[in-house]
Amino acid sequence: MKKKNRYVWLSLVCLVLGFMIAYSYSVTAKKEQYERADREWDREYKLRERLIDQEKTNASLQRQVAELQRNVRKEEEKLGEQKNNLSNAVSEVEQLRAYIGEVKVKGQGLEVTLADSSKALTDKNVNNYLVHDGHIQAVLHELYAAGAEAIAINGQRLTTNSYVTCVGPVINVDGTEHPAPFVITAIGNPDVLQKALDIRGGVVDRLLSDNVSVKLQTKQDLVLEPYYKK
Template sequence: MKPKSKYVLLSIVMLVLGYLISFSYQLTNEKKPGSMSAEQWDKEYESRQLLIEQEEKNLKLQAALQKKQKNVQDYEKKLKKDKQAASGLVEQIENLRMYVGETGVKGEGVQITLEDSSYIPADENANNYIVHESHIFKVINELLISGASAVSINGQRISADSYIFCNGPVVNVDGNQFPAPFVISAIGDPDVMISAFTISGGISEQLVYDNIVVKSEKKSEITMNSILQGDRKS
């Protein structure tokens, strides 16, 4: 082969090799992950903007939701307070109705029995040896001071408007007459009421001094109907 032909052939080989290298390099660049066209960049930018806008909307919605949740919690707290207040009012009303005798009541308490003296000296006035309304008043007042929530005399419920007076050998309570013995029942703390009633120098001793037979005892359960029912049951 002539030297000139050798150089021509070598040039052709080098040209083909250069083209192959150039094509391979361009193809490699096109396949790189970071290599994108302008259209792809626009689409990606648009997607990113939509994502950012959606995230901002989500943040606003989350803030609005938190505000509404707080409003609901505040309303629940207010409702709870109102419910407690209403419950307290209902309880107060029920207690007041119980105190005035409009509702029946049951509970532990005490029972005080007053009897006329069984012995009356011949030269003494019989009125000095029987139970009078003043004696009954003393017992009732002492029981109420000691915390009694309800009181009855021989089963007749006592209210703030009740009246008690003697009528010969009997005692009249709100128009109902009762002979001795007089059983005064009171619902409340039995220990407190008995202690107050039997304290030294107290009502019990005063009644004995007035020649009244006195008996006091605790009761595990006393039942009283309302004044409106008019059922005398103790």
């Protein structure tokens, strides 16, 4: 009987011990689960914080990039303005050099030929039938006023300081004599130049009234050599 009671107590102890072990294992498993969950939460929290920090950094970098782009655009605009100014300056210099006769120029324009009158003399004064420096000066003034960029007389380039004088039946251009006919070549808008001379009551009408033979011809491929001084 005593031996039987001993087995009962032993079974009871084993049962309690097994329950305690099972309970301890369950508690330990739950604790590990909770700790693992805590570690996952901490990891997610830290990752979230890093992500937020990275987003802040990216936003800051984007603002810096935008600011740099604005500065680059401003510098590009300044460079563009400087380039335009330089281009305009170069163009103005080239136009000035062309105007004063330092460089060869090409382009369309007008050719004006002035010749002594071919009409029969009606009086004894032959000078009334010749081309004079005043006639040439009148043509030159009108051409310059109409926007001529460059002018030559019988191929000799004129400058802002050029002069034209009469020496008997010939003219003197900057010290060089030229016989008639006198071909005045002007580079510019041919229609504008022609209309400026051929307007009613204008230079052509005055020349014709002075018995000067006048011929106007537009040209598309004129070439004027630079001024040279003998």
